[in-house]
Amino acid sequence: MLEALHSFEGTGVLDTLAVVVRYFGGVLLGAGGLTRAYRAAVAETLVTAPLVRRAERELLGAELDYPAAHALDAEATRRGWSVEHEYGAAVDVVLGVPGAEVDEAMARIASLTAGAATPVRLGTRLVDLSI
Template identity: 35%
Template sequence: MEYSTICRRSFAEITEKKSRFLAQAIPVESEETVREALEEIRKTYWDARHHVFAYRVGVQTVTERFSDDGEPARTAGLPILNVIKGANVQNTLIVVTRYFGGTLLGTGGLVRAYTHSAKAALEEARIMKKATYVRYTLSMSYPFLGKLQYGLTEAGYEIEAIEYEDLVSMQVLVREPDTPRFEHVVSELSDGKIQPLESGRELAAKVDSQWVFFPFPKD
């Protein structure tokens, strides 16, 4: 499993001919959480004219929807959905609340304004790639440590942790599709003397150089 989504909820605002566009990108896990987020925003900005939105929800099966919420057809919600699809993110909702400034923007102006505000919110939210990783434990005597550390790093693997006791215990997270290659690299580096032991699977992403772990989605 591997897919891109946003790291956090974000906010961005742009102004176009005195109309204010308040954009929020929100991580969501289901259409129920989409409805909850929309209800919250409508209550917060109860006096706004439009709450335009689009979302993509799901991992194995993705549901896409959008709403122009009273704007001319396909000038608002669809451009937001196109931003989400263009970034190839899932489990993501973008809502753009508009306060009308008194000047009509025209269809082209609306498309540009909603596109720019959605992009600004998405940029603030930042994108991460979630993937299934296999956690391997490598137990070895101390003479193997330096060679394994260097060799695995050179091969593109990141060592999660090392514990020093009578034997060295090394934890390595490996993307699921790459496990055969990893096992081969370990065998080559240790002359077949170290056997990688699978100790679990994680849905994880690297955010600001730190591992973040997530529950596996239900779908």
């Protein structure tokens, strides 16, 4: 299994974990057959698994009303920003934006809320982005 994972090192695939569960079906594979079966299972999965790209993002937090949160979601999707929500009486939003776009994102939040929401910088984090 580890050999199959290592064979993908040159492709830029990182942070992978392989777990194989085998239910005995009455066929004795032997040590060599079991090794080949596990390696093949991992290799096949790596070829077909969906990939995500990770990038460091500046995190901005804000409390928005529902219409502003919806508008910000559309803006985040259009610009490729990550967005997380916590719903309650208002929507707590955490945006993940590239460092060069922080000022623009803060201005956009202010614009969408007519200055009612004040975004707060929350630091940086690696976020998963769709490929």
